[in-house]
Amino acid sequence: MAPKRKSDQITDLSRLKAFTNPLRMQLYRLLFAAGTATASQLAEQVDEAPSLVSYHLRKLAEHGFLAEARDQGSDGRERWWRVASEEGWAYRTSDFADTPEGAAVVGAVTHSLVDTRVAQYRAYLGQSAAWGKEWTDAAFTSEWLLELTPAELTEMNEELEAVTRRWRERGKAARSDGATENREQVSVHLYGFPFRP
Template identity: 70%
Template sequence: MKPKQEPDRITELARLKAFINPLRMQLYRLLYVAGSATASQLAEQVGETPSLVSYHLRKLAEHGFVVEASGQSGDGRERWWNVVSEEGLGFRTSDFVDTPEGAAVAGAVTRGIFDTRIAQYRTYLDERAAWGKEWTDAAFSSEWLVDLTAAEVAEMSDEFEALARSWRERSKTARAAGDTEGREHVALHLYGFPFRP
């Protein structure tokens, strides 16, 4: 099955609940980066048993987030998995805040995603000396404090998304052409939210 070309927007509470379990979000992210993998390969990365990872992959498949990859197993014993959408997934909290349960689930999933991102960045900070000067000079972290309207924040979000997509397409094109020298996975985390001092 060829991955979908657009992001998978989650609008049903039952599907969003699949990610309350933090291991499922971790497995989804690893599978997204890998392109395809077996439960055993993913189990090694998360420090869990292949049977537990298989269980969670099947749960993600039940909700349409991952699918068994066809034609990848050499001997038929290994099950390979792919994400369904090569553009990833997303959800809007506003789709779920009309009920207490929906608001609680959206909040729990959002906090889980944030915790995963923070853990990923902390790992980089702990290991940055091993990346060398070229990568530590290239990596960035910045914060800007500006006064905007909600409409302006939404417009900025759209602009950032378009910029990130253009860089992702550039990367895909380069990899497809065999230009892999010096390329690494790079995480880009952006947040824009209101606050009152």
């Protein structure tokens, strides 16, 4: 069994603040999906000026979220970017909850993440007919109501991460082998949180 790789765990408030800007969140997500891209390519996708996009990419790089993809591009006129960690990034609310500013930043970033995910799912719903029967039959949305302890919820999260990591590696391996037919980016959103009815 391969060792479990960890996402970049954010514990510094200034790093987390980088994602309070919705455009930075959007650019990071696009770059994560694309693998590598230039500011101009990303600017077209977000309908912003390349200079503004370039500024935000540099800010994300300053905080260690992005790095230059020096092996891309041939003319050297435009910088290529990639995410710094293939495992993405994560944070724990408890690492920032001890100050009002930390709690506010966590709230802003978490709301931005949820808004981005909901917008992505709504976009799929609006375009689902264009994907065809094979993809619409494969797509899913589910909700389960469970009775768990905090330790059990943590264990379930670790199991779900292992499952999604295995499927992500399978997709990467197939792509590197040239098996790209009928292969698309797939977004999987999993949430687990306590509530009282």
